[in-house]
Amino acid sequence: MSAPAMGTSKTAHTDSSHKKKKGPGTLATAYLVIYNVVMTAGWLVIAVGLVRAYLARGSYHGLYYSIEKPLKYFQTGALLEILHCAVGIVPSSVVLTGFQVMSRVFLTWAVTHSVREVQSEDSVLLFVVAWTVTEIIRYSFYTFSLLNHLPYLIKWARYTFFFVLYPMGVAGELLTIYAALPYVQKTGLYSITLPNNYNFSFDYHTFLILVMISYIPLFPQLYFHMIRQRKKVLGHVEEYSKVE
Amino acid sequence: MKHYEVEILDAKTKDKLCFLDKVEPNATIGEIKSMFHKSHPQWYPARQSIRLDPKGKSLKDEDVLQHLPVGTTATFYFRDLGAQISWVTVFLTEYAGPLLIYLMFYFRVPFIYAPKYDFTTSKHWVVHLACMCHSFHYVKRLLETLFVHRFSHGTMPLRNIFKNCTYYWGFAAWMAYYINHPLYTPPTYGEQQIRLALTVFLFCQIGNFSIHIALRNLRPPGSKTRKIPYPTKNPFTWIFLLVSCPNYTYELGSWLGFTLMTQCLPVAAFTLVGFIQMTVWAKGKHRSYLKEFRDYPTLRSPILPFIL
Numbered sequence: 389m390s391a392p393a394m395g396t397s398k399t400a401h402t403d404s405s406h407k408k409k410k411g412p413g414t415l416a417t418a419y420l421v422i423y424n425v426v427m428t429a430g431w432l433v434i435a436v437g438l439v440r441a442y443l444a445r446g447s448y449h450g451l452y453y454s455i456e457k458p459l460k461y462f463q464t465g466a467l468l469e470i471l472h473c474a475v476g477i478v479p480s481s482v483v484l485t486g487f488q489v490m491s492r493v494f495l496t497w498a499v500t501h502s503v504r505e506v507q508s509e510d511s512v513l514l515f516v517v518a519w520t521v522t523e524i525i526r527y528s529f530y531t532f533s534l535l536n537h538l539p540y541l542i543k544w545a546r547y548t549f550f551f552v553l554y555p556m557g558v559a560g561e562l563l564t565i566y567a568a569l570p571y572v573q574k575t576g577l578y579s580i581t582l583p584n585n586y587n588f589s590f591d592y593h594t595f596l597i598l599v600m601i602s603y604i605p606l607f608p609q610l611y612f613h614m615i616r617q618r619k620k621v622l623g624h625v626e627e628y629s630k631v632e
Numbered sequence: 633m634k635h636y637e638v639e640i641l642d643a644k645t646k647d648k649l650c651f652l653d654k655v656e657p658n659a660t661i662g663e664i665k666s667m668f669h670k671s672h673p674q675w676y677p678a679r680q681s682i683r684l685d686p687k688g689k690s691l692k693d694e695d696v697l698q699h700l701p702v703g704t705t706a707t708f709y710f711r712d713l714g715a716q717i718s719w720v721t722v723f724l725t726e727y728a729g730p731l732l733i734y735l736m737f738y739f740r741v742p743f744i745y746a747p748k749y750d751f752t753t754s755k756h757w758v759v760h761l762a763c764m765c766h767s768f769h770y771v772k773r774l775l776e777t778l779f780v781h782r783f784s785h786g787t788m789p790l791r792n793i794f795k796n797c798t799y800y801w802g803f804a805a806w807m808a809y810y811i812n813h814p815l816y817t818p819p820t821y822g823e824q825q826i827r828l829a830l831t832v833f834l835f836c837q838i839g840n841f842s843i844h845i846a847l848r849n850l851r852p853p854g855s856k857t858r859k860i861p862y863p864t865k866n867p868f869t870w871i872f873l874l875v876s877c878p879n880y881t882y883e884l885g886s887w888l889g890f891t892l893m894t895q896c897l898p899v900a901a902f903t904l905v906g907f908i909q910m911t912v913w914a915k916g917k918h919r920s921y922l923k924e925f926r927d928y929p930t931l932r933s934p935i936l937p938f939i940l
Contacts, residue, residue, distance in 0.1 A: 582815040588897035589810070 416477040421534050423468065428527040430462035435520050438513075452500070452512045459516065462523075463496045492519070495561055499596075502577060503568040511567060515560025518553045525549060547618040554614070558607055565596050572596060636697055636704050640668055643686040643709040655697060655706075662693035668710070678787040681711040694856070716787035723777040726796045730804030731770040737808035738763045749814050756818045758826050762811050762894050765833055769886065772837065780844050782851045784858075803905075807898040819895040826893055833889030840882035842868035847879070860925055873929075874937035876918040880910040881935055911935050 434455045441454035452459075470486045472478040478485075500512060529546045532538040571577070578592040636659075638652040650671050655664070665677035681690040684700065686709045697706065738759075742750045754760070810816065819825040846869045850859045863870045871878040887903040914934035921928050933940060 582810075582813060583817045585817055585820060585895065586897040587810040587813070587816055587895060 413477075417534055420472070420477060421531060423472075424527045424531040424534065427462060427465065428524060428531060430458060430465070431520050431523040431527065434458050434462065434516070435524060438517065438520065448513055449510065450508050452507050452516065455516065456507075460496060460501070463492055463519070466492065494599075495564070498578070499565055499568055503571050505571050506564050506567045509564060509567050511560045511563030513560070515557045515564065518557030518560060521549065522553050522557070544622060547614070547622050550611075550614050554607075554611055558603060562600055562603060565600055569593060569596060634704065636702075636706055638664060638697070638706045638708065640664075640682070640708050640710050643681075643683065643711045646686075649710055657696075657698035659697045660693060661691045661695045661697075664697070664708070665693070675710075675712060676716075678716040679713045681713050682708045683711070685709065713789065715790035717790045717793055718787050719783045719785060720777060722788060722793050722796060723781075724774060725793060726800045727770050727773045727777065729797055729801040731767060731774070733801055733804045734763065734766050734770075734808040737805070737812040740812065744809070745814055752814075754812060754814075754816060756816060758818050758893065759811060759816060761826065761830065762890070765830070765890060765893065766808075769837065769890075772841065776841070776844055780848050782848055782853070782855075784856050803898070803902045807894075807896060807902060810896050810898055811894050817895070819893070825895070829889045829891075829893035831889075833886050833893065836882040836885035836889060839868040839871070840879055840886065842866050843871075843879040843882060846872075858924065860921065860928060871937075872932075874932060876921055876932050876934050877910075877914040880914050883910060884935070911940060914940075 437455040437458065438451055441451045442448055445451075466489045469478065470482060470489055473480045473482040473485045495515070500507060506512065525542065525545045529538065529542050532542055572579075573593040576592075578590070580588060580590045582589050634657065635653070636655040636657055638650075638655050639648060640650040640652075641647065642649055650668050652664070652667050655667075661682055662677065665680045665682060668680060668682075669675060669677055677693075683690055684702070688709075690711075691700070691708075700706070737744060738753075740749050740752055819829075846861060846864055846866070849864075850861055851857055861869075861872050863872045868882075869878070871881065875881050884903070884907050887899070887906060891899045891903050911934070918932070918934035
């Protein structure tokens with residue numbers, strides 16, 4: 389599932405000055421700063437693109453097409469984050485990050501891109517907006533954290549906006565998958581039927597339904613995890629000195 | 633004889649959980665666990681982890697009190713391992729499942745395939761052969777669990793049984809569904825392919841069994857001793873020259889044989905996942921052997937000769 393407020397709990401602790409940090413080396417830090425700046429910029433481009441298209445058309449329908457390319461580039465680019473964890477320059481679980489990025493990539497390519505008919509749905513705008521706001525905050529959070537100059541506002545935003553953005557994103561994603569179902573069933577998209585030489589079958593329609601069902605156990609877990617993180621990070625507001 | 637005093641503290645909270653006085657110096661950790669169990673009946677010995685250090689390694693049941701680096705008042709730390717279940721129970725359950733589940737698909741029990749196929753049998757003889765091989769494999773495993781294996785640990789965490797059964801039962805159902813399907817397609821190269829596959833399968837079944845017997849014979853009954861396994865008179869054990877865990881090597885071979893026999897993608901997937909898990913285990917076992925025995929043969933690889 390593509391949690392709008394995804395990311396690791398461990399980065400929250402990089403602000404605690406009394407914890408021993410074994411962060412990335414200088415070269416890795418420089419690379420990560422560049423990576424996060426580029427991603428922040430990319431999602432800003434998407435944000436601006438959405439606003440401009442809305443102003444130009446006068447309606448919020450069909451805005452997907454105006455940001456389709458940058459969305460694909462920058463969302464797919466997030467696959468690098470799995471590599472960062474695997475290599476060890478980011479202290480997060482490869483599995484958790486992999487799962488989060490793959491679910492975003494899945495929605496971008498295997499649902500929205502592949503099923504043309506859903507691209508004009510309003511639910512697409514719902515999750516695109518949720519992702520855009522989340523990612524701009526998240527990547528700037530990482531950028532500032534790496535430079536040890538994290539404005540409290542960004543930290544606050546990261547651990548507060550998710551209250552709305554998370555359910556908003558989930559709603560957009562579920563509605564989009566649901567909208568795709570009839571077309572997938574009709575065309576047999578990505579499905580393999582019997583008989584065949586490898587004695588295997590796959591029904592993408594059923595698979596999508598299972599994906600939707602998986603949100604039921606997963607979404608609350610991730611949501612409450614973020615709430616717990618928020619208490620930990622923002623809880624002791626008086627003790628944290630605002631970083632200039 | 634000087635008696636010891638033993639106090640057991642909670643590893644996390646450091647609360648005093650139990651105080652035992654007049655403990656014999658030659659008392660084992662196992663005996664201490666039994667005594668602790670008396671004062672805390674909910675923590676049977678199998679779920680107790682007793683350590684010298686709150687974050688340290690668990691002491692063994694065989695460790696003797698007077699040989700441990702403790703004073704006459706010994707302080708131990710306790711961690712609850714959670715509900716435990718015996719290895720034998722887990723193995724029997726996880727293996728009985730695939731045996732029965734596969735047969736349900738083989739006999740085309742209702743509600744799996746279309747009603748017109750209920751209780752029919754496949755027209756392909758390889759499907760009958762595959763059923764025999766699959767069933768033989770799991771019957772062998774059940775019998776080995778009951779009569780051959782000598783387990784190092786008595787128990788494992790209870791949640792493992794759910795995890796393990798989901799894995800074995802799930803994969804068994806998945807592959808059985810396709811192999812016994814009315815639209816099953818037999819192997820491309822027909823009888824040649826099936827014969828080769830069967831040969832590989834049987835060879836590896838015998839090999840795997842030979843290794844299990846050899847490992848059993850390394851260990852006297854009721855003991856938990858560990859020795860370096862060596863090739864015996866049985867040619868199937870000569871693979872010990874090249875590999876630390878040939879039981880896994882043969883297991884991989886059996887499933888490759890079964891994959892070739894059925895030419896079924898889910899079987900290939902099961903083989904792959906099993907191979908990955910067994911490689912992890914083999915590497916761990918190989919590392920333990922190297923750590924424990926100075927003279928461990930250097931030619932050996934964990935699971936695949938010279939490769940892995």
